[in-house]
Amino acid sequence: MTEYVVRFLVGGVMVSAFSMLGDVLRPKSFAGLFGAAPSVALATLGIAIYRHGATYAATQTFSMMAGAVALVVSSVVVCHLLMRARMRALPATLLSTVLWLIMAFGLWALAGGRA
Incomplete structure (x- = not known):
């Protein structure tokens, strides 16, 4: 339960910080982009580092990057x-969703992904 509270609080702070950053940048459509994904990812990685260590968080980071490349x-x-x-x-x-799945899992496997 504590993990969810921490994730909620850290995620909320990060959403606010990235939204303020997005509000300063042009065009204003960046506000939504900076408000969602980076804040959730950073909150998740912070908890992963705290609970499982840096090696586990590095694996999570690579998985996020592979998913992002596949999404693009x-x-x-x-x-x-x-x-x-x-x-x-x-x-x-x-x-496109089938392509995303193939690419994401392909990049993950290419880098020696493990469950």
Whole structure:
């Protein structure tokens, strides 16, 4: 239970800090980008370091980076499918999700991922 309270508090502080940073930057659409993912990731990594040590947190960090790279690629693909191939949103999203899964797990396995 304490872990959830800490995650909630650290995440809330980080969301506020990144939102303030995003508010200062241009364009204003960066506020939402900086408000969500980095704050949750940092709160999770802080707890991982505290509970499991730096090696475990490093593995978590690599997993987050692999997922982010896969997300960028799948986002670009879905944009191309929607704009250039004129696909409907649902099939384009489903294809992109399959691509994301293949890329994320592929990058994880390529780096010697372990469960």
